Amino acid sequence: MATLKAVRGTRDLLPPDTALWNHVEATARAVFARYGFGEIRTPIFEETTLFARGVGEETDIVSKEMYTWEDRGRAEGSSGQSLTLRPENTAGVVRAYIEHKMADTGMLQKLFYIGPQFRRERPQRGRYRQFWQIGAEVLGPAWSGSDSALRDAEVLEMLATFLNELGVKGWKLELNSVGSSTDRPRYLEALREALAPVKHLLCEDNQRRAETNPLRVLDSKEPGDQEIINNLPKIADYLDDASKEHFAQVLAALDACGVPYAINPRLVRGLDYYTRTTFEFTVPDGSGLGTQNALLGGGRYDGLSEMLGGPKAPGIGFAIGEDRLILTLQAQAGEATAKKLDAFIAPMGVAQNALALALAQELRRAGLSVEVGDGSFRLKKSFDAADKLARQMIILGEDEAASGVLTVKNFNKGEQTKVARAELVEALRG
């Protein structure tokens, strides 16, 4: 029989790596809490329509990367809903925002999530079919200040703090403004006009993009097309006064907070819902990501709620690729080593097993991390196991059982001492 394996693009996360995952998630929770974010958990699958309308019918994600299936209908023979494993989480959060009438509180909502997302892409390092995102969204009615540039800057400053707290080295923030929902169509029109006469000079990929998604031509790396691209209209020239002022305010607030950034006029993002501020945090080559150097991305989505049939609720959010963040931390810090237990109890002989387990129970209740050996092991084997797993080893033989005084070996100091059972917890803590 063929051996069963995790399906393509999915993987198991095992100790000791999971400790790093927990550390990253705990750090995110701690940092986000300081900025007033609360956790939201949305379903892992939603109606397909949500993503089609929210993310955009024409995007690669929706047009070819979703895991979609037809659910069973209620009655025999009736067809069910089309459902989809979530390829991203912003649409789900906004759906929940609308469904639970959060707008009616009149308050700004600050929500974060941590969870798996699914996209059927060709797997690669830093790109999996089930991958984890840590994200956050700030949204609310306009009068809650949700469209304020202060929120953009706050989110970016929070991300800088988060990455610094984790010890990510060399990150770079790139940002741009893609304009409001009225600027963007005007710019797209101008872009199409400018591309029309020169389109035949572009490479095949860019010719296709010029048709389907002209913004994408801008971030093409095709060397032969750079001259044409450089002469295309700039989004900055098509921003109205309000959008320009908004972007200027974001930059001013980042300057005030000392968050370094680089403006990248070519930074466009693939999801249809982005408006005005868009951004990306990248890490340098050699950070374990190959060409997938984008650690996280995000932006403002002032019209998303309305696109989903909700009230006007401007917002800004981001998604961190947790898998990529972990790869970066591992590459920058070296291999993770398992944290050692406080003690290993080595019973000398099976006769001491029961007592050894009772001792382990006592120590564990006191909050110590403890492993128990088996009395049938030779002492040498116990030493080997103990040294790998724990900082200290407790020898429990006939003498110790009778006297109540235990032998404690400290591997770091190389010392061996006799400790009375009543003082054991204290001695092991030291």
Place this chain on the structure above:
RNA sequence: GCGGCUAUAGUUCAGUGGCAGAACGCCGCUCUGUGGCAGCGGAUGUCGUGGGUUCGAACCCCACUAGCCGCCCCA
């Protein structure tokens, strides 16, 4: 979805048509309550899967699967 590279022991890898290998790790013994060193011994395994060529295939051919790299795209 497209192109390239790769797949052999737990791990890292060698092996280009003739007995399946090394290092590290693992287990045992020397050594029944004091390890890490050393000596000796042992097991490593469907050579990714399936087919084909051949007297004979880890090796050559085909298909499939998976991983990696690049493209597309994105976190």
